[in-house]
Amino acid sequence: MKELITREFLFDFFDGKTTSIQRKLIEDWLKNAANEEMFYSCVHEWERLHPQFSPDRQAAQKNFELLLEGQGESAAKHPGLVEKKITRSFYSRGGLWFAAAVSLLMLTTFIYREQIIFEIYTSPLGQTSSFLLADSTQVVLNSNSTLKVPRFGFGNEARQVQLHGEAEFKVTHLQNNLRFRVLMGEGYQIEVLGTEFTAFSRASGKRVFLSKGKVKLELPKGKRLYMKPGSYFSANAQGDFKVTIPKETLAITAWKEQTFYFDNTQLSEVARQIQERFDVTVKIPDKNLAKTCIGGIYKARDADELFEILSALLEIEITQKSDCIELRTTKSYEL
């Protein structure tokens, strides 16, 4: 039988020219693990003989070299652009109008339905809260975050929760191996059996840090990642993402102690974190001030405490406007 499975035989199979009887021969041949090598060797040769198109390898290789040197982002920029265009044109005619009309009608009923179907856990501003779910999973919610858990059927047929904000999960491994899923919106989804991890889902992006166990991360457009302990996934709002193994995890876990961890962090970034954690809008009109960097570990239970710290660190004036806080320099900026 070994003599039957030749290179040409496999080529015919790849071309779709073989019969089901011949297919069975290949299937049996592949039961021998050693033949897998030859199979893929033939796939490769077949592709080389019948290329479907000529990709721009130079450009792609250049990007790859940059990544190897640690200067590039993972090449996830294109799909976002391409796919957004495609889906938009798909819905542009008629579909969107119809959807708008129907959703308006359903919106009112939907709002009430949510309260009944889901148990909504929230954490007040400036505080972290711990919860125990019906399946004994422990959740610590960061301030200004919500977790939606189905009231009915949770833990029996499915364990699925929705997160907006930031939370740490210690998921129990159930006897029946029922998966635990965290939906973070926009096509991002975490799936585990029983592990410990932190998830962050806000407008600025999505982040997942895995402490123990394994995580299957589903990304938009059908992509998926498997994470190992100690790895840190971060994606920005545009969908560009990367996975790193950080040596210093304090920045990621500091929030549990109502603490902020700054490491050469620009003030504009500090302002964004204040907005995310305390829901307070901070504006910094002076561009130089916005770029000033600070560092350190600071405990702050609310925005005022952090502002006190900031005014101690820098020469700034904090003014309360009608809808936001403004930060200005008190003196002229000195280097």
Added chain:
Amino acid sequence: MNTERMTNRTESDFEEFRSKTDQGIPFSDDKRVIIADDERLLRETFAINPKEGCSLLFCRYYDSLCSHAIRFVHSKEIAEDIVSELFASFWQERSFDQVTSSYRAYLYKAVRHRAYNYLRWKVHLTEPLDSISLTTASKIINPDDELLYSELHIKVEWIIQQLPPQCRRAYLLKRVEGMKYEEIAKEMHISIKAVEALVSRALLRLRTDLKDNWFLGFLLVPMF
């Protein structure tokens, strides 16, 4: 097995041989080395300088991996992105340390997984078909998998061949070439609306035909 009669060796001499063939490793080990030998230089490079190894790997397999991917995803841009992302995570996760087969086999398997995931998303399949972790993929070999992936791209091609010529042409120009609707309309001398209708019809046909004939045996056990 009565080996004493055949030779003057004892049964214990054959023990080692028997267990090796049971594992599927062919009797003559040299044969196996010859097949993967064309990657010997790559393996040696990885041992010294993984960056260089990845670079060489990219150079050697990028083009044909892209060609293979586009058979599933039917888009030049998506195919290139899938392969680039594959190499990126190959480097970032140091997969080269864990590969037990040839790099070629690993990369092709990985590209097929990703292309399949994309196609599944594109065709809106609702069944939760999980796929196994890529690092374990090289250890657990389900013979059906390789064939099913191949048959999938054969099937996709067949579906497209069955389309009426105008439909097929519009679909290929839009999806594979990535042309805009206006450009296609101009080339085919039809209205933009007509182009949209043709492309939608092709996608719908793909969707229904793949769903109907979906490989029920394609349920791979997730390994956590």
